[in-house]
Amino acid sequence: MLVTHSKTPSGVMILAAGLGKRMRSELPKVLHEIGGEPLIFHVLSGVLESAPTAPVCIVVGHGREQVESRVLADPRFAKADLTFVHQPEQKGTGHAARCAMDSQWGSRMTRTQSTVLVLPGDLPLIPASLVQQMFAPLARNEAVRLLTCELTDPTGYGRIVRRGKQGSVLRIVEEKDASAREKLIREVGASIYSFKAAFLKAGLQRLSNKNAQGEYYLTDLIAQAARSGKKTDVLRWSHEEDLRGVNDPWELAQAGRILNQRCVRASALRGVRFIDPSTTWVDLTVEFDEGVVVHPGAILSGSTKIGRGAVIGPRVVLEDVEVGAGANVKAGTIAQSSRIGDGAQVGPYAHLRPESVVGEKAKIGNFVELKKSVIGDRTSVAHLSYLGDATVGKDVNIGCGFVTCNFDGRVIDGQRKHRTVIGDNVFLGSDCQTIAPVRIGDGAYVASGSTITEDVEPEALAIARSRQVNKPGYARKLKGKS
Ligand code: UD1
Numbered sequence: 450m451l452v453t454h455s456k457t458p459s460g461v462m463i464l465a466a467g468l469g470k471r472m473r474s475e476l477p478k479v480l481h482e483i484g485g486e487p488l489i490f491h492v493l494s495g496v497l498e499s500a501p502t503a504p505v506c507i508v509v510g511h512g513r514e515q516v517e518s519r520v521l522a523d524p525r526f527a528k529a530d531l532t533f534v535h536q537p538e539q540k541g542t543g544h545a546a547r548c549a550m551d552s553q554w555g556s557r558m559t560r561t562q563s564t565v566l567v568l569p570g571d572l573p574l575i576p577a578s579l580v581q582q583m584f585a586p587l588a589r590n591e592a593v594r595l596l597t598c599e600l601t602d603p604t605g606y607g608r609i610v611r612r613g614k615q616g617s618v619l620r621i622v623e624e625k626d627a628s629a630r631e632k633l634i635r636e637v638g639a640s641i642y643s644f645k646a647a648f649l650k651a652g653l654q655r656l657s658n659k660n661a662q663g664e665y666y667l668t669d670l671i672a673q674a675a676r677s678g679k680k681t682d683v684l685r686w687s688h689e690e691d692l693r694g695v696n697d698p699w700e701l702a703q704a705g706r707i708l709n710q711r712c713v714r715a716s717a718l719r720g721v722r723f724i725d726p727s728t729t730w731v732d733l734t735v736e737f738d739e740g741v742v743v744h745p746g747a748i749l750s751g752s753t754k755i756g757r758g759a760v761i762g763p764r765v766v767l768e769d770v771e772v773g774a775g776a777n778v779k780a781g782t783i784a785q786s787s788r789i790g791d792g793a794q795v796g797p798y799a800h801l802r803p804e805s806v807v808g809e810k811a812k813i814g815n816f817v818e819l820k821k822s823v824i825g826d827r828t829s830v831a832h833l834s835y836l837g838d839a840t841v842g843k844d845v846n847i848g849c850g851f852v853t854c855n856f857d858g859r860v861i862d863g864q865r866k867h868r869t870v871i872g873d874n875v876f877l878g879s880d881c882q883t884i885a886p887v888r889i890g891d892g893a894y895v896a897s898g899s900t901i902t903e904d905v906e907p908e909a910l911a912i913a914r915s916r917q918v919n920k921p922g923y924a925r926k927l928k929g930k931s
């Protein structure tokens with residue numbers, strides 16, 4: 450729960466308007482994803498976990514429509530008290546904060562004498578516990594609380610300049626403005642602050658842009674506090690990993706790797722066995738039951754759910770896939786938006802395209818592709834087949850090399866593809882094709898090598914191939930000719 454003094458309401462400001470030049474990408478920086486979600490979602494979820502009712506202002510600019518619509522489309526944020534403020538030109542973090550404080554949201558903060566928690570949109574790894582500690586009320590003589598951290602490599606971050614080595618904070622100096630001596634300082638500001646609203650509002654109006662980047666720096670408010678004799682409370686964070694900023698694609702990859710290891714670890718502690726955590730990728734949104742085994746190189750994303758005791762083989766890629774209890778998804782299998790039943794076996798090297806359903810204890814073997822197809826319980830499609838737009842019943846055996854010919858090259862009433870319906874207990878020999886639309890009734894047999902163009906009634910035997918003719922001695926005759 451939100452740790453706050455009842456008399457000091459708190460608002461949250463997230464800075465997300467920057468150009469993100471160093472990303473060298475059209476996509477706004479805060480929409481780049483790690484763990485299957487945009488950077489800004491990680492920040493926003495962390496904030497709302499600690500303060501679900503706090504008024505949150507997101508400052509947007511570069512790609513603002515994209516950022517706004519992405520946030521508003523997510524149902525998790527539907528109940529949040531969200532306001533978007535536009536920063537028309539990106540003139541620095543101080544200017545972004547000023548846009549927010551000059552808005553109606555800002556007036557509400559000053560009027561209610563709130564504390565304003567400021568966070569950048571590009572710090573996706575901050576834990577909710579950090580947000581909670583930043584929310585603790587400020588003392589009467591404190592204007593701001595600043596979060597700092599000692600980094601092994603402080604390159605690129607604003608350095609904390611103190612009076613003497615451990616004295617009070619005097620100012621923050623940005624990398625580009627720092628002297629060689631200041632660059633040696635390893636304590637940095639993480640761009641996370643709690644400000645008293647009145648101090649923030651007044652301070653932002655006094656900022657100047659006379660610095661190496663010609664920008665209005667939010668960091669300069671710390672020097673203002675020191676000059677006016679107000680205290681800066683410092684929260685020193687000891688886990689530098691939590692404060693990894695994302696400014697370029699390399700940092701995005703690093704943050705992604707850290708988040709992934711957190712997800713894998715959390716699932717491992719809940720009973721999932723990862724053979725090699727360092728090569729396994731698991732989105733935040735993936736759920737596991739106990740007793741699951743995940744082999745090296747698996748990539749599990751989206752709304753994927755893995756049932757109790759299931760085995761996920763090496764290099765399996767699952768996106769929005771539900772895997773039933775005890776199922777075995779073997780090496781190299783790729784599946785999207787599909788369901789695999791309890792005890793089913795899929796792969797190695799099977800491809801389940803969207804809207805495929807594999808029944809309980811069914812078997813989908815190597816080099817089998819399914820698309821929009823339902824495979825009944827205990828049915829076997831063991832080798833080298835394509836089933837598209839098919840419904841296959843229970844206890845069916847489909848031999849090697851079966852193909853549903855579902856497209857005749859025409860589009861009728863918006864429908865391009867035709868369905869194949871195969872009943873229960875059907876036996877299809879190897880190397881058959883069905884020319885859809887077509888139905889094969891329950892219990893029917895289809896001889897190997899048949900091309901089925903017409904419906905087959907239940908319990909019938911269909912043979913659709915030309916009869917074999919053997920000509921005795923004819924081979925010898927041919928050889929004689931050559
Ligand atoms: C900033 C801090 C630096 C700190 C670092 C921590 C300043 C001047 N520097 O540097 O001291 O160590 O974060 O990660 O504050 N933004 C806007 N509008 C703008 C400019 C930026 O909304 O005009 C947003 C960006 O979208 C981003 C955040 O502010 O989410 C921080 O901006 P960024 O350019 O990443 O600042 P850093 O160089 O990382």
Ligand code: MG
Pocket residue numbers: 569571694695696
């Ligand atoms: Mg940054």
